[in-house]
Each structure stands twice: as C-alpha cells, then as structure tokens.
Amino acid sequence: MNSFKKNLLKKRYNAERRFQWYGKIAIGLALTFLAVFMFQIFSKGYSAFQKTWIVTEVHYDKELLLIDAESPSKDDLENADYYDVAYKAMTSLDPGLPEEEDRQLIQMVSYKYETEVKDLLLKNPDFLGKIVPIKLTASDDVDQVHKGNYPRDIPEKNRRVNDYQLQIYDMLNERGDILSEFNISFFTSPDSREAELAGIASSFMGTVFSILVCLAFSFPIAVLAAIYLEEFAPKNKFTDFIEVNINNLAAVPSIVFGLLGLGVLLAVFNLPRSTPLVGGITLSLMTLPTIIIAARASLKAVPPSIREAALAMGASNMQTTMHHTVPLSMPGTLSGTIIGLAQALGETAPLILIGMVAFVNTIPGTPVDPAASLPVQIYIWSESAERGFVEKVSACIMVLLAFLILMNLAAQIVRHKFEKKWS
Amino acid sequence: MNLILVTFIILLAFTSYYFGRKKALVIQSSQRLTALPKFYGYYLAAWCAAPALIIFALWSVFEPSIVKTFILQDYTDQSLTKNELQLIYTKVKALAAGTYTGNITNFLDESANKYIQLKGIANSAKVAIILAILILSLSFAYRSVQKNDRMREPVEIFLKWVLFVASLGAVLVTIGIVFSLLFEAIRFFQAVKIFDFIFGTHWYPAKTFVRDGQPDPELMKDAFGAVPLFAGTFFIAFIAMCVAIPIGLLSGIYLSEYAGRGVRKYAKPIIEILAGIPTVVYGFFAALTVGPFVKEIGNAMGLEVSAESALAAGAVMGVMIIPFISSLSDDVITAVPQNLRDGSYAMGATKSETVKKVIFPAALPGIVGSILLAVSRAVGETMIVVMASGLAANLTMNPLESTSTITAQIVVILIGDQQFGDPKTQSAFALGISLFIVTLFLNVIALSVVKKYREKYE
Numbered sequence: 001m002n003s004f005k006k007n008l009l010k011k012r013y014n015a016e017r018r019f020q021w022y023g024k025i026a027i028g029l030a031l032t033f034l035a036v037f038m039f040q041i042f043s044k045g046y047s048a049f050q051k052t053w054i055v056t057e058v059h060y061d062k063e064l065l066l067i068d069a070e071s072p073s074k075d076d077l078e079n080a081d082y083y084d085v086a087y088k089a090m091t092s093l094d095p096g097l098p099e100e101e102d103r104q105l106i107q108m109v110s111y112k113y114e115t116e117v118k119d120l121l122l123k124n125p126d127f128l129g130k131i132v133p134i135k136l137t138a139s140d141d142v143d144q145v146h147k148g149n150y151p152r153d154i155p156e157k158n159r160r161v162n163d164y165q166l167q168i169y170d171m172l173n174e175r176g177d178i179l180s181e182f183n184i185s186f187f188t189s190p191d192s193r194e195a196e197l198a199g200i201a202s203s204f205m206g207t208v209f210s211i212l213v214c215l216a217f218s219f220p221i222a223v224l225a226a227i228y229l230e231e232f233a234p235k236n237k238f239t240d241f242i243e244v245n246i247n248n249l250a251a252v253p254s255i256v257f258g259l260l261g262l263g264v265l266l267a268v269f270n271l272p273r274s275t276p277l278v279g280g281i282t283l284s285l286m287t288l289p290t291i292i293i294a295a296r297a298s299l300k301a302v303p304p305s306i307r308e309a310a311l312a313m314g315a316s317n318m319q320t321t322m323h324h325t326v327p328l329s330m331p332g333t334l335s336g337t338i339i340g341l342a343q344a345l346g347e348t349a350p351l352i353l354i355g356m357v358a359f360v361n362t363i364p365g366t367p368v369d370p371a372a373s374l375p376v377q378i379y380i381w382s383e384s385a386e387r388g389f390v391e392k393v394s395a396c397i398m399v400l401l402a403f404l405i406l407m408n409l410a411a412q413i414v415r416h417k418f419e420k421k422w423s
Numbered sequence: 424m425n426l427i428l429v430t431f432i433i434l435l436a437f438t439s440y441y442f443g444r445k446k447a448l449v450i451q452s453s454q455r456l457t458a459l460p461k462f463y464g465y466y467l468a469a470w471c472a473a474p475a476l477i478i479f480a481l482w483s484v485f486e487p488s489i490v491k492t493f494i495l496q497d498y499t500d501q502s503l504t505k506n507e508l509q510l511i512y513t514k515v516k517a518l519a520a521g522t523y524t525g526n527i528t529n530f531l532d533e534s535a536n537k538y539i540q541l542k543g544i545a546n547s548a549k550v551a552i553i554l555a556i557l558i559l560s561l562s563f564a565y566r567s568v569q570k571n572d573r574m575r576e577p578v579e580i581f582l583k584w585v586l587f588v589a590s591l592g593a594v595l596v597t598i599g600i601v602f603s604l605l606f607e608a609i610r611f612f613q614a615v616k617i618f619d620f621i622f623g624t625h626w627y628p629a630k631t632f633v634r635d636g637q638p639d640p641e642l643m644k645d646a647f648g649a650v651p652l653f654a655g656t657f658f659i660a661f662i663a664m665c666v667a668i669p670i671g672l673l674s675g676i677y678l679s680e681y682a683g684r685g686v687r688k689y690a691k692p693i694i695e696i697l698a699g700i701p702t703v704v705y706g707f708f709a710a711l712t713v714g715p716f717v718k719e720i721g722n723a724m725g726l727e728v729s730a731e732s733a734l735a736a737g738a739v740m741g742v743m744i745i746p747f748i749s750s751l752s753d754d755v756i757t758a759v760p761q762n763l764r765d766g767s768y769a770m771g772a773t774k775s776e777t778v779k780k781v782i783f784p785a786a787l788p789g790i791v792g793s794i795l796l797a798v799s800r801a802v803g804e805t806m807i808v809v810m811a812s813g814l815a816a817n818l819t820m821n822p823l824e825s826t827s828t829i830t831a832q833i834v835v836i837l838i839g840d841q842q843f844g845d846p847k848t849q850s851a852f853a854l855g856i857s858l859f860i861v862t863l864f865l866n867v868i869a870l871s872v873v874k875k876y877r878e879k880y881e
Contacts, residue, residue, distance in 0.1 A: 012773055019775035023677025026670045030694050030749070033742045040712050041704075224589030232583055233590070246593045251796065251866040252859065253803020255830050256600060259855040262837065263603030285596045292593065318579040346701025349805035349830070353837050375703040382707045382810060390711065397704050404699060 041401075045394025051183035051196075052143040053135040054109055054172060058089035060121055060128050067128070077122055086117040089134060094168060104164055110137040110196045135179060140195035140388030142169060146178055150387065160387075186395065190361045191372065191380070195388025198381070200396055201363050206276050206356065206371030207345065207403075213280025213367055214344050218287045219337055223326075225288075226295035226333070231321045250289035257286045258350030266354060274355040274370040282350050287340040294336020298329040303422045331418035338411040342404050348375040374400045424546060428479065428553065436472035439561065443467035443568060450571055458575035463568055465578045470564035473581070475557050482549050490541050494534055604859060607852030614846045615647045620853060623648015626816035626827075628836060628847045647850055649857065651818040655826035659737045659808060660801035662822060666741025667797060671748025672790070678749065679756040680778055691750070698746040706810030709739035714811055721823055729813065734822040736812035740804055744797050751796070755789030755873075756782060758880055789876040795869035799862045805830040829854045 065080040072080075090105045090113070091097065097105065106113075113136045120134055121127055141160045144150040146169070156163050172178050189199030233239040261282035265271050271278045302325050310320040351357070356376050364371040372380065378396050381389045447460035456463075494515055495508055503511070511531075517523035518535035519542075568574070612620070625648045674694065678687055714735040721728030759782050767777040783790075813825025814835050827835075836851040 012776070016773040016775045019778070020677070020681055023673050023681055026673035027677055027690055027694070029670050030674055030697065030742075030745050031690070033745075034693065034697055037700075037708055040708065221589045221592045224586050225592055228583075228586035228590040232586060242590055242594055245597050247870055248863060248866050249593055249597060251799060251862065251870075252600070253799075253805070253830065253862055255803065255805045255833055256604070256855055256859050256862075258837075259833070259852060260596075260600050260603050263607060263852065264599055285599075288593060288596060316575065316579060318582055342699070346699075346703070348701065348703040349809075349834060352834055357838060375701050378701075378703050378707060379806065379810070382710065393707055397707065400701060400704070404701070408699065 041394050041397050045391055045396075045398050047147045047149065048186060048391040048395030049183050050147065050180045051185065052138040052146045053179040053181065054138045054142070055133055055135055055177040055179060056089050056093055057131055058085060058117055058120070058134045059131045060085060061088075062129055064088070065128075072125075072128065074122075074125075077125060077128075080118075082114050082118045082121075086114040089113075089117060090136075093172070101164075104162065105168065108139055108142050108165055108168065110139055110194055112194075112197060113137065137196050138178070140386060141165075143196050144387050144391075145169060146173070146180065147391075149391065186392075190363050191359065191377065192361060193359075195384075195386050195392060198389070198392055200374065200377060200399060202360050203372040203374050203377035203396075204399075205364050206279070206360075206376075207373040209276035209364065209367040209371065210280040210283060210351075210356075210373055211341055211345060213277055214283040214287060215337070215341060217281055217284035218291055218340070222288050222291035222337075223295050223333060226292045226299060227321060227326060229292070230296045230299040231325065232317070246289045246292050250293060254286060254347050255349040255353065257282055258353030260285065261350060261354045272368050272370075274358045274360075275368050276356075276364065276371050276373070277367040278354050279351050279356050279371075279373065280367065282354055283344040283347060286347065286350070287337075287344050290340035290343065291333070291337050294340070295329065295333040298332025298336065299325060301332065301422070302328045328420065331414055331420075335411040335415040338407050338414065342407040342411075345404060345407070346375055346400070348379055351376050352379070374403070425479075425483070428550065429476070432472055432475045432479070432553070432557070435557065436468040439467040439471045439564075440464035446565075446568055447574075450568075454571060457571060457573045458578075462574040462578050466574050467561070467564050467568060469578060469581050470560045471557065474560045475553050478556055479549075479553060482552075486545055486549075490538065490545065493541055494538055497530075497534060497537075600859065604852050604856040607849045608856045611846060611849035611853045614849070619645075620647050620649050622650060624650045624818055626651050626832070628832075628850055647846075647853075649829075649854065651816040652827060652829045652832055652854065653857075654818055654820075655733070655812075655816065656802055656828040656830070658820065658822075658826060659733050659740065659812065659828055660798055662734060662737025663740035663744055663801045663804075664794070664798060666738050667744035667748050667801075668794060670741075671745045671797075672752055674745070675749040675752035676756060676778055676783075679753045680774065680782070691753070694749060695746045697742060698750075700743070702743065702804060702806040703810070705739050705743050706806040706808075709735050709807055709811030713739050717823075726823060728823045729825045731811060731813045731825040732823050733812055733819075733826045736808050737822070739811060740801055740807050743804070743807070744801060747797050747800060748793060751793030752786070752790050755786045755793060755876070758789070758877070759785045760880055786876075788872050788879075792869045792873035792876065795865050795872070799865035799869065802865070803830060803858065803862050805834060809834050829858045833858075 064084040065082065067076055067080050069076050087102075087106070090109060091102050093105055110116075116136055117134065120132075124132075138146065141150070142165070145152065145161055145166070150159075150161065152159075152166060161169070169178070185197070186199045187204075188201050189197060190202035191200075192198040229239065229242065233242075261278060265278050265281060266273055271281075306324050306328065307320050310324045311317075315323065351373055356370075356372055357380060358370055358372070359380070360370050360372055362369070374396060378393055378400070381393045381396065441464060443464035443466060444460045447456060447463035450456060450463075451460070491512055495512060498508060498511060511534075514523060514525065514531060515534045515538050518527065518531060519538045623645065625645050627646050674690075678691055682690065710731070714730050714732065717732055717735045717738075718728045718730050721732075763781055763785055764777055767781045768774075772780070808828045808831040812827065812831065814827055814831060815825065816827040816832065817824055819826055833851045833854050836847055
C-alpha cells in the first residue's frame with residue numbers, strides 16, 4: 001500500500017514536471033521562431049547596404065563625344081554622345097577581346113553606366129579631353145558574386161555570370177578595382193527593374209505620405225467619437241449599436257477595407273488611383289476603431305474625482321471634458337494612436353487593391369502622386385526572380401522593422417513619460 | 424476652385440471668431456456678458472463655417488450625377504446599355520478636359536461643349552449660393568451677438584453635435600463596407616447563379632475573360648464555384664491553428680501560472696513582437712525559407728511536395744497567431760479568481776492538476792473566445808497565402824499540395840487594372856462579402872462569449 005502511494009506520488013510529480021516542460025518548450029519554440037526569423041532576415045539583408053563598384057578609366061575624347069566647340073558650354077556637354085566613350089571605358093578592361101564578345105564586359109556594369117559616365121563629366125567639366133578613373137555601378141550579378149551570395153562552382157550554363165566574366169572579375173578584384181561602399185543609393189533612389197539600381201526612396205515617401213494622411217483622417221474623428229461615446233452618449237440601443245459596431249470593425253480583415261477603398265474611394269469618388277491619398281484614407285478607416293478603443297480606455301482611466309472637482313467649480317459638462325478629462329487622457333490616446341499607425345504601416349493587402357502596387361520609378365512629392373509603400377515594395381521585389389532582389393527585400397524588411405520598433409518605442413515613451421498614475 | 428472656396432470659408436470663420444470676441448468686449452462696456460468673450464467668437468465662427476461647409480459638401484456629392492443625367496439625356500433615344508452610356512460619359516469628360524485621344528465625333532464634341540457649359544453654370548451657382556448662405560447665417564448670428572443672447576449653450580450644443588457626427592464615422596464605415604460589397608456582389612449574382620457560386624467546385628475565373636461582348640453563360644457556370652476557396656481557407660486556417668493553439672495555449676498557461684516575474688517581464692513582450700511583424704514579412708519568410716525547407720524534408724522522406732505548399736503557409740500563419748492566443752489566454756487565465764486555485768491546492772492537488780482540472784475548465788469559455796478570434800484572424804489573413812501558397816484553386820486536403828484562399832483570390836483578381844462591370848472583378852466582391860460574413864460571424868460569437876465570461880468573474 002505504501003509503495004503504491006509512493007508510486008502514485010512519483011507519477012504525479014513527474015506529470016507536474018512534464019507539464020512545466022511543455023510550457024517551457026512552447027515558449028522556447030516561439031522564441032526560436034523569432035530568432036530564426038530575425039537571423040534569416042539579417043543574414044540575407046545586411047549585404048544590401050553595401051554597393052559594388054567597378055573602377056575603370058574613361059577617356060573623355062572630344063571627337064568621340066562629338067563636341068565641336070573649342071570651349072564647350074554646359075549644354076554642349078549635356079547633349080554630347082556618351083555612347084562610345086562609355087563603351088570604350090568598359091572594353092578597355094580587356095583590349096584583347098574580339099569585338100563581337102564585347103557585350104560580356106558591358107553586362108558587368110549596370111545598364112545605366114552611360115549616364116554615370118555623363119554625370120561625372122557634367123560635375124567636372126575640366127575632365128574633358130583627359131583620361132580619368134571612374135566608378136561604375138556593377139551589375140547585380142557581379143554584385144552578388146562579389147558579396148559571395150552567388151555560387152561559383154555550378155556549371156557555366158546554369159550561371160548568369162560566365163567563366164570569362166568571372167575571370168575579369170577576379171583580375172579586377174586582385175587589382176583592387178572592385179570597390180564596396182555603403183549603399184547610399186538604396187535610400188535615395190526610386191524603384192527600378194534592375195536590382196543594383198533599385199532603392200526604397202519612392203516607397204519610403206509613399207509610406208510617409210500614407211501614414212500622414214491616415215493620421216490626419218483617423219485621429220481627429222476617432223478622438224471626437226471616443227469623447228462622445230465615453231462622456232456624452234446616453235445609454236441607449238443606438239449607442240450600444242455604435243459600440244458593437246466599433247468592436248466588430250476592429251476585427252474585420254484588412255483586405256475588406258481594400259475592397260471598400262476600391263469600390264467607394266476609387267469607383268464612386270473618383271480619387272486618383274495608386275496614390276498615398278487613397279491609401280492613407282483606406283488605412284485610416286482601418287485604424288479608426290483601434291484609436292477609438294484606445295482613446296475610450298484612456299478617458300475611462302481618468303478618475304471621476306477630476307470631473308467632480310471641475311463640475312463643483314461651476315464648469316459645464318463640455319468645459320469639464322475639454323479642459324480636464326481630454327488633456328489628461330491624451331498620453332494614452334496618443335500611444336494608442338501610434339500603435340494603430342504602426343499597424344497601418346505594415347498593411348499590404350488593402351494597398352495592393354487600390355493600386356499602390358504599380359511600378360513607380362519616380363519619387364512622389366505630394367500625396368496625390370502615384371507611389372508604392374514599404375510593405376508593398378517588399379511584395380513587389382519578392383515576386384521578382386532576380387537574385388539581387390532577395391537581399392533588397394531583406395534590407396527593406398529591416399528598414400520597415402526599424403520603423404516599427406521606433407514607433408512602438410515612441411508609444412512606450414509617451415505612455416510612461418506623460419501618463420499620470422492615479423492611485 | 425473648390426480649394427479656394429473652402430479656404431475662403433475657413434478664413435472667414437477665423438476672422439469672424441476674432442470679430443465676435445471683439446464685439447463681446449464692446450458689449451462688455453455697456454452690459455453684462457452672458458458668457459466668456461471667446462464664446463461670442465466661437466458662436467460666429469460656427470455659424471459662418473458649418474452651414475456653408477455642409478451645403479458645399481452636399482453640392483459636391485450631388486453635382487456630378489446631376490450633370491451626368493443632363494449629358495446623357497441626349498443619348499436616351501439610342502437604346503444603349505448602362506455600360507455603353509458610362510463609356511460615353513467617360514469619353515465626354517476626357518474630351519472636355521482635353522485628355523481624349525480617340526476619334527472625336529460631332530456628337531461627342533457637342534456633348535463635351537455642353538459639359539463644359541454645365542460645369543461653368545454649376546460652378547457659378549455654387550459660389551453664389553454659398554456666398555448667400557454665408558451672408559445669411561453670419562447676419563443672423565451677428566444679430567444674436569448684438570442682442571447679447573446666451574452664447575455658451577448654443578456653442579456647446581453645436582460641439583456636441585460635432586462629437587456625435589464623428590461617432591457616426593465608425594457606423595458609416597460599416598455601412599460603406601456592406602454597401603460597396605453588396606452592390607458589386609449583387610451584380611455578380613445576376614450573371615452567376617448564387618447556387619453555382621456556393622456549391623460549385625471549380626474556381627477558374629481567368630477562363631471567362633472577355634474584352635468585348637457578353638461572356639458566355641456556359642463558361643460562367645463552371646468558373647465561379649467557390650467551394651475550393653472556402654475549403655482552402657479553412658484548411659490553411661486549420662493548419663495554422665494546429666501550430667498556434669498548442670504553443671500559444673501552453674506558453675500562455677506557463678506565463679500566467681509558472682513563470683517568475685523576471686521571465687514574464689521579458690518573455691511576454693518578446694513573444695508579442697511576433698504579432699507586430701507585418702504579414703508581408705511573414706509571407707516573404709514563408710516563401711523563401713519555410714517553403715523550400717518543407718519541400719526538402721518532404722523530398723528526403725520520398726514525398727512529393729509542392730514548393731508552395733499549404734503546410735508552409737499554414738505553419739507560418741500559425742507562428743504569427745501564437746502571441747494572439749498566448750496573450751489572450753494569459754489574460755483569461757489571470758482573470759480566474761484566486762480562491763479556485765487555493766481550493767484546489769488545499770485538496771492537495773499539484774499545480775499542473777489545478778491547471779488542468781480547475782483553471783482550464785473555468786477559463787474555457789474565454790479560451791474558446793480567443794481561439795475563435797484567432798481563427799477569424801487566420802481566415803482573413805492575406806499576404807502570407809498570396810506569397811507562400813499557390814494561386815491556383817485546388818480542391819485538396821493534402822497539406823503538401825498548394826491551395827488557394829478567398830483572400831488570395833481577391834488579390835489575384837484585383838491586382839493590376841480592373842474593369843468594373845466585368846464578372847471577374849465582381850466575383851472578388853462576392854468573395855469579399857462571404858469573407859466579411861464569415862469573420863463577422865466568428866467575431867460576434869467570440870466577443871459575446873468573452874463578454875459573458877468576463878461578467879461571470881467580475
């Protein structure tokens with residue numbers, strides 16, 4: 001009997017320990033997912049912040065540039081023919097190469113290399129007639145080889161960089177003519193079909209504009225609505241209905257808001273397609289319930305003694321609310337707003353539906369210019385097959401996550417710094 | 424033009440605020456004020472801006488459709504369909520704006536001239552009416568300022584109305600959703616029988632693509648069967664819940680019952696980071712890392728695995744939902760009264776026995792509610808499926824094959840340029856309304872369950 005009891009107790013204690021372990025394993029799994037995920041993104045993405053250049057020499061030959069004037073003006077330089085000069089700059093890397101094979105060398109730099117040759121001369125007009133070194137953007141294939149993201153040992157016919165190009169690359173690399181620098185153009189240039197030229201400037205501005213529009217629409221309406229519902233609304237069927245409505249709206253899938261934007265904002269109000277204005281309004285409809293709920297919660301947290309004191313001093317209901325309750329609730333409301341905006345920042349599906357997925361290679365200057373947004377940019381790039389875009393996507397994700405972390409930190413700071421603790 | 428008008432109204436409102444306040448100071452010298460001087464300003468400003476802006480908004484909403492009926496009156500004798508009329512109207516507008524590039528007929532030219540003329544009349548009428556209203560309302564308001572009527576009450580009543588109208592915003596959004604979805608969906612169901620939509624087993628809308636003319640009704644019948652999509656949606660949600668429920672629930676229980684203060688302080692926010700990551704990022708992760716990984720493992724075991732398997736999408740979705748379930752169940756479990764625990768311990772039960780036999784049953788309604796909310800989240804999730812699972816609607820229960828969902832199909836149909844009036848485009852709205860109904864149903868049940876549960880212990 002005694003041993004039976006002992007056994008039972010042992011069993012129960014084992015079960016207890018096992019159960020604890022299940023919990024620990026579950027938490028461990030969740031944390032592992034997060035770690036693997038972050039590791040993947042960072043290990044794939046950090047190299048996008050480096051840009052590869054190929055250094056060569058360019059001879060700004062007046063004859064090849066087709067410049068006749070003795071002292072050419074800016075316009076002459078602007079209109080000169082840079083094709084041959086740029087071409088020579090690349091082919092001079094291997095003078096022994098037969099002419100029909102030249103493309104192999106040209107393919108090693110980005111297709112915009114001619115513009116780069118031109119821009120250097122426009123910046124330094126005194127280079128005319130001289131032989132000067134120049135940095136050209138390497139093509140994304142060479143870029144990937146240089147970063148070690150591209151396997152060199154697969155058979156040549158399956159490779160986008162052939163043996164000859166690898167040979168030239170090795171030669172240049174040995175000479176120190178392959179440079180790696182911080183990739184400023186990733187932040188300053190718009191989207192491009194070529195991975196080596198693509199940047200996030202257009203989608204970044206698109207995101208900024210959408211979020212501002214979203215804030216401008218959702219914040220005032222949400223705060224006013226919250227004030228009404230919390231401070232003035234009579235308790236009746238209709239206000240109950242509004243309340244249920246808001247709670248349900250907060251759980252409606254985001255894509256449905258995209259359909260709303262498409263069916264109402266674009267089709268009925270004829271607002272311009274693919275613009276941050278429409279995107280922002282669509283997102284504001286989504287964040288509206290989130291902000292209302294946060295604002296109501298923080299209005300509710302203001303103790304009744306504040307209201308009673310104000311009323312006792314003869315303030316009207318409206319004055320009590322506007323002068324005392326609302327200002328005291330602002331920290332909570334603001335941090336809720338920032339969290340709502342952070343959610344809107346990561347939304348993709350509704351923006352795709354209202355056409356913010358279009359290819360935009362200009363940087364938008366106003367909310368009514370076509371634009372993408374950062375999450376949509378992630379989607380667009382991840383759909384393209386080129387290897388160079390994988391690191392771009394990861395880098396874009398890092399920027400987006402940094403943005404989100406900053407916003408959440410801001411929300412925390414607002415909450416902890418300014419919120420009064422009522423005890 | 425509109426911008427100038429609105430700016431003018433707003434500027435006038437500001438001026439009248441200062442004017443009203445000044446007037447109050449003048450009145451003060453002879454009689455007692457009924458309110459603070461600023462209320463005189465608010466009173467005037469509100470009377471200045473509100474009526475004019477309301478009329479302006481109404482005008483802007485109704486003007487285009489009135490102009491449209493006037494223009495299209497000339498075409499009524501040609502027995503054109505609605506879509507053709509719409510096309511003509513678009514052409515007329517483009518011609519009037521000078522952006523039309525097609526063939527200009529006399530008739531079109533005439534209409535465009537008429538359009539420009541009508542617009543001109545409408546614009547001057549609008550300005551005149553708004554100016555008249557401004558004068559009327561300002562003079563009315565000024566008279567009551569002069570008479571030194573009560574000023575604070577009307578301003579506060581006005582403010583209260585503003586607050587009330589703002590609170591209607593959320594209701595308007597819901598109405599907007601329902602109507603925009605219904606409007607297109609009803610037109611879709613005129614072309615496709617609702618029965619074929621709900622019970623058909625083939626989803627292949629690309630088949631019905633037509634540029635001009637009427638789509639073939641025979642093709643339509645077999646192209647819009649949504650069963651594979653419903654099945655795919657719930658299948659992927661099921662896979663997600665298989666990942667999320669055990670991990671989320673167990674970590675929720677551990678955090679609320681076992682974890683020390685230190686672990687809780689750090690582990691909880693870190694797990695919640697998972698919920699803050701944008702879904703497009705999960706989609707990328709699923710497509711690039713998890714999908715190939717699942718495929719490799721499957722191939723090593725001799726199974727045929729699609730690179731875009733439902734399993735990869737579902738598993739990643741599950742990871743996304745973990746914090747949702749864990750923090751909700753954590754809250755629910757913490758809300759279980761301490762005396763239930765104490766009672767169980769007093770009977771000699773171990774902690775895990777207490778959790779399993781006392782706390783879990785007590786918290787069950789709340790947990791079920793949070794799971795339902797999580798399911799609704801999984802059903803509505805879009806980007807992960809678009810990027811990581813297939814876009815072809817297979818009717819399959821094999822997690823290693825690719826399937827598609829309602830949300831993914833909406834994106835597939837509506838990405839790029841859409842033609843309104845095309846049954847393919849309309850089908851997206853029909854899918855949207857079924858998605859809305861399903862999630863609404865789940866949410867209503869979940870919210871009411873959770874609410875009842877809260878009331879029980881409060």
